[in-house]
Amino acid sequence: MEKIETLAWIDGEIVPVQEIRVSPLAHSLHYGTGAFEGIRCYAQEGGGGGVFRLREHVRRLRSSTAILGYEVPWSEDELVDAVLATLRANDMDSAYIRPLVWLGEGGMGVAGGDNPVRTMVAVWHWGAYLGEDGMRNGIRVQITSYERATGNALAQRAKISGQYITSFMAKHQVKRLGLDEGLLLDRDGYLAEATGENLFIAKDGVLLTAPDESPILHGITRDSILTLARDMGLDVEFGRFARTDLYDADEAFLTGTAAEVTPIREVDGRTLRESPGPMTRALQETYLALVRGRGERAKEWVTRV
Numbered sequence: 383m384e385k386i387e388t389l390a391w392i393d394g395e396i397v398p399v400q401e402i403r404v405s406p407l408a409h410s411l412h413y414g415t416g417a418f419e420g421i422r423c424y425a426q427e428g429g430g431g432g433v434f435r436l437r438e439h440v441r442r443l444r445s446s447t448a449i450l451g452y453e454v455p456w457s458e459d460e461l462v463d464a465v466l467a468t469l470r471a472n473d474m475d476s477a478y479i480r481p482l483v484w485l486g487e488g489g490m491g492v493a494g495g496d497n498p499v500r501t502m503v504a505v506w507h508w509g510a511y512l513g514e515d516g517m518r519n520g521i522r523v524q525i526t527s528y529e530r531a532t533g534n535a536l537a538q539r540a541k542i543s544g545q546y547i548t549s550f551m552a553k554h555q556v557k558r559l560g561l562d563e564g565l566l567l568d569r570d571g572y573l574a575e576a577t578g579e580n581l582f583i584a585k586d587g588v589l590l591t592a593p594d595e596s597p598i599l600h601g602i603t604r605d606s607i608l609t610l611a612r613d614m615g616l617d618v619e620f621g622r623f624a625r626t627d628l629y630d631a632d633e634a635f636l637t638g639t640a641a642e643v644t645p646i647r648e649v650d651g652r653t654l655r656e657s658p659g660p661m662t663r664a665l666q667e668t669y670l671a672l673v674r675g676r677g678e679r680a681k682e683w684v685t686r687v
């Protein structure tokens with residue numbers, strides 16, 4: 383990836399990202415106590431930029447730190463403004479947006495102490511997360527040997543930095559094999575999600591994804607796809623499913639802000655029956671048009687820059 387040399391918003395100011403100084407003694411560097419978001423801004427059909435589901439992302443960021451037990455020192459509206467100000471400062475109509483909140487230098491114990499809460503928003507150009515070819519023809523995935531932590535082991539609903547060690551290790555496991563993405567099972571052996579995406583399968587005309595109670599991140603793209611699927615009159619079900627259901631699916635795809643809607647072509651060396659299949663194609667097309675301002679839902683889901 384190219385070096386990122388954009389302007390970033392940090393604690394209320396806009397500065398070149400490379401000028402931001404972070405202490406090596408920052409609490410979150412040691413203990414993973416930061417929280418972050420991944421948001422996308424798209425060039426809109428009629429011109430200008432639009433951020434997809436900005437308010438939902440900002441709310442999840444504030445929930446993530448609330449789950450950790452500290453407050454972001456900026457309100458929801460202030461964070462929305464911070465994201466828009468960063469995009470305007472960089473004159474960007476399309477961008478990947480990365481807000482990050484972390485505990486700075488202060489108490490060095492696990493509990494911290496007087497550590498300041500720091501907040502930053504960075505932006506950069508980021509194309510298809512799992513590749514253009516993957517978007518068109520589908521990706522190759524494997525069920526990794528890592529488990530998505532369940533119950534009290536970690537806070538699955540939150541996007542907390544430290545939780546990404548599982549994703550990091552699972553992603554490296556599949557990269558070593560030359561594959562595109564790794565899936566994680568839950569403790570009971572059902573499919574949970576991928577390292578940075580939610581998972582859907584389609585069988586006999588029914589779209590299926592893990593239920594809200596599963597140890598998954600409640601993806602904002604997952605929610606958007608569920609809504610679009612219902613709008614399109616597709617049959618949607620929530621249910622736990624095993625690896626054999628995935629092997630035997632007609633279609634499968636991943637959803638995420640970065641990965642958008644990425645079809646799965648192959649799982650554990652088995653080629654799926656249809657890839658990308660008709661449901662995946664229809665949802666991908668509708669989603670990619672919606673984020674660019676086309677369709678009824680765009681009015682409620684796209685914030686103009």
Ligand SMILES: Cc1ncc(COP(=O)(O)O)c(C=O)c1O
Nearest residue numbers: 578579580599601602603638639
């Ligand atoms: C572990 C995990 N699951 C799912 C997702 C998809 O979430 P969203 O659609 O809100 O980007 C992400 C990305 O944020 C993620 O990191």
